[in-house]
Amino acid sequence: MKAIAIIVILLLVVVNALELLPAASAFQMYLSGSAVVLSLVALIAILVGRGLPRDNRTGAEAARPTPVTTRANQSDAEIVRFLAMLQARGRLVDFLMDNINAHDDAQVGAAARVVHAGCKTVLLEHFRISPVRTESEGSTVQVAAGYSPDEYRLVGKISGPGPFSGVLVHHGWKTDVVNLPRVLRSSSDRLPAIAPAEVELR
Structure with a gap:
């Protein structure tokens, strides 16, 4: 119905434009009468289109785009999994997210040795790294x-x-081989955790 109304309005515009052309008075009267008829038809078409119940316009409702839910990317999940390996073996995330200013240099140095040993093990297991x-x-x-x-x-x-x-x-450093395990996703709507929260039950 909306398409019919648009077509009728376009015809009305054409007819009104033709009235501006110099022509015989009889022809102008004919155009004026046509313009009135087309105006009435356009008005009826628009009113009928607006008066349609919502049940009859299911096609228009179905054409609306459905909201897209953000899904966690597989490559992002694999990056998080690698970060989880660095956390599990070297406590890297604990070390980086902790406020080291609260500790003295000896404590930071001791923690850095643990981080270094664990993270190096992960790198050597999953990458072949060599200098440029x-x-x-x-x-x-x-x-x-x-x-x-x-x-x-x-x-x-x-x-x-x-x-x-x-x-x-x-x-410099470069890598010739990458051998990271594939991540089995438990959920496609969120990224996996880097490390689970540990709760001691009492």
Whole structure:
């Protein structure tokens, strides 16, 4: 019904536009009569369309988009799972989220040893990590033209095209193999917990 009303209104606009053209008076009277008829038809169509009960417009209701619920991404869940492994083996999240200013350097150092040992174990189990450059830091190295920007960060005075020569400040790290376990999702609506809350029952 709404489409019919739109068509009738468009015809009404056309007829009213034609009335502005110079023509014989009989033709103008005919157009005026047509304009009145079309106006009445358009008015009836609009009123009828508005007066339809809601039950007859189920098609329009069904066309409304349904709200989309946010679902936790599988890759996000796997990142959280890896963080959970670092927490379980090295207590990394505990260490990072704790206020270390409340502890002295000896306590922080002792905790850091536990974090270091546990997190290193996780990295070695699931990644094959190697340095980008094998030379010792402080040695002079050559960086070829067309180097990979994710493997090299050039600092200092850079001029002209490569190759570049400079002092190795940090040898960098890269990974050749990643072997992370797949996450079995218990729920698609939320990410898994990094570590469960522990409650001692009494």
